[in-house]
Amino acid sequence: MPKLAANLSTLFTEIPFLDRFVAARAAGFQAVEFQAPYAHPAADIAARATAAGLPVVLFNAPMGDAKAGDRGLAAQPGREADFDAAITTALDYARVLGCRQVHVLAGAALPDRVGQEETYVANLRRAGERGKAAGVTFLIEPLNAQDNATYFLRTTAQAIAILDCVAHPNVALQFDFYHCQITEGDLARHTSELFGRYPHVQIAGVPGRHEPDEGEINFPFLFDLLDGLGYAGWVGCEYRPKAGTLDGLGWAKRWGIGNG
Secondary structure, eight states: OOEEEEETTTSSTTSOGGGHHHHHHHTTOSOEEOSOOTTSOHHHHHHHHHHHTOOEEEEEOOOSOGGGTOOBSTTOTTOHHHHHHHHHHHHHHHHHHTOOEEEOOBOBOOSOHHHHHHHHHHHHHHHHHHHHHHTOEEEEOOOOTTTOTTBSOOOHHHHHHHHHHHOOTTEEEEEEHHHHHHHTOOHHHHHHHTTTSOSEEEEOOTTTTOOTTSSSOOHHHHHHHHHHHTOOSEEEEOOOOSSOTGGGGGGGGGGTSSOO
């Protein structure tokens, strides 16, 4: 049975961010994740999560100056100091939130891919050491080109190659079925062959990134496959509801969500 976590950056957006925790709990979710929490003090977020009885299982490290085009710092040569500062901020939030997983974005692809990969590996190794001391695992996630035209990390094969070079137990794969389906397909094989490399999964319907009860992905089949493999991590629901969040939770009722 999948352990479903609500992504509060995409679900319950009808209400203010800090109010989404209690809404997620009322809908039956047992954990939450989100993207960038930095508009709110970590203590305020932790208080809302604790009051709702929901652990925070994932969030993103700061990705730089979005207005200037930053989409992450981990694979950006010359930005090492910015990356280290972002990791410091992420670890501060992780400590207050009691969160043990942080997604680190790579940023845009550059002409010198070899130099970019060297920077990526070195940054992730350094972050891994800091994560080890703090009990935090940093995750990298391939993003599809339809939604993220300039992003550096595209495929699970590229991610695994980077992770093999990093070779640190506190750096791992964030496996998003949505992105993988668009870029690579063959989700059942990837789920099986990559098992043990990903401590966190995310889902959304393809096409459209809406509820996972329509489109070309058979999520009940994949959830059964994850169960059979012995996957014990969370499944983050990072989709955009077609209408209201609660109106779209019918797909999850078989797993105890949206029955209230």
